Amino acid sequence: MSEPTIPVRPFTAAAFNQYLGEKKLMAAKCKKCGGAFVPPRAICPKCHSEDIEWVETSGKGKLAAFTVIYSGPTFMVEQGFDKKNPYVSGIVELEEGTNISARITGLDVSKPAEIKIGSPLKVDFVKFGEGEARKTYLAFKA
């Protein structure tokens, strides 16, 4: 008897978010040229190959750019962030060589000038929302 094959999840935002809910930061890897992509791509932007597979990233990266936001969108305000309690958003360069936008936690927001580009970061998953709106957001911890 052959083993049942596990259907491959499509290379979509929904599948990426489903993985986040399982605390996995997944990359789409091109089997032809080896390029790894977060967010996932169904077609390799480097070689146009459609032969792609999911691989789990190491979850390690470093800070490439950041900002301390004092006035955020509604879903951040609902999490208690405002002028008096700002938060950090940033771009993280993953060990795999691809970048992604994420919340950055564990930094001292009162001293933004002392936050260092290049700081090592580790993936984290922030759950927010009630009932059907409950969602896992990608974050990185300093």
Next chain:
Amino acid sequence: MPKSKSLPRGVVVVGAGMSKFGAFAEKNSRDLFVEAFKEMTKSVDKGLDPSIIETLYIGNFTSDQFERQAHIAPILTDAVGLLPRPALRVEDACASGGVALRQGVMAIASGMVDVALVGGAEKMTALKTAEVTEALATAADVSYEIPAGFTFPGFYAAMATAYMHRYGMKPEHLMNVAIKNHDNAALNPYAQFGVTIQKWMEGRIEAAIKKGKPAPTWSTIWDFLHDEAGNPTVAWPLRLFDCSPVSDGAAAILLVAAERAHEFTDHPIHIIGSGQASDSALHDRPELTAIPAAKIAAQTAYEMAGVTAKDIRIAEVHDCFTIAEIIASEDLGFFAPGEGFKAAEDGVTARNGAKPINTSGGLKAKGHPVGASGVAQAVEVFKQMRGQAGERQVAGDVPVALTHNVGATGSTCVVHVYERRN
């Protein structure tokens, strides 16, 4: 990238006008577009019979969100009495106006039409600030960028941190751009903020005294710009005066085939280069201290025009945030990477400098009704090149000029090069 081709037929601007930019509770985008259209009509030297206009391209980012009115192109066409001409709403976020201009250029260059109206309109102030922020955020990647908590000031702030880290710029350097653009806007009667930062500060002090409140102790604009009470942080390192405002406004220009220019004016402005490029979300780019699509669009436009960055006498660039103007001045090849902030500090980009940028006041101080901005840039260049910019007219000839219009963080960039021949 395929090589840029030259225009198969010459295209010229023969009329240009804009509404006043600002916050107008009593006006919607069609009212503003009518104002811009009338200003454009007035500017045509030999007069304009509007019935010869064959088609319309109108930049508008999101009237659906801002005014709950989609399908705005035929409505604006009707408002200026041009039914039943074909009209297209062009949407590429904040680059909508510049891309509409490119559509008009292509239509005329192709030979399909001789006379095209290019417009742009946006009515943003009917929504609350938080709603405007969220509407603008839809120009970013809603699946992968917005869940990180990013706002538009946040994206450009992040570029600023990468730039500061790489080139040693300080947040204070950004203030030079805001000061310059307010100085220029103070001489532009169509600007939303037609005041210098000095006057703005004095107004704040006066208002406090009038209300019997303790007067702020700012003695220079630098005190004011460094004070959270005068210039609050929005997204570090960007403060309020690093950001363009929420605006209502419209602009319109008349494009015609070069061979028919003489019917309208003896001083047409030729569009000799047009370039446009697309890019990914900000995080997916190989560099964060430049906008790659702007470099490609500029290169394409320069190549088509047969000019280089050195030939550009003045430029209107997309300064949605102060850092954006500095990066633009490098992407366009005016200054080497990492030198743009020094050029701003040294006054090179001032109205009387070697490379005047944003003589209109820019998006920063003239205002940024997003879909209109790219077209309003062409209006300023048209006036400056013809010596009609009034008090803010640059000294000497302006034989070659450029406009640079960016959508979102640079996912769309469009550049045009203009030439005056007589």
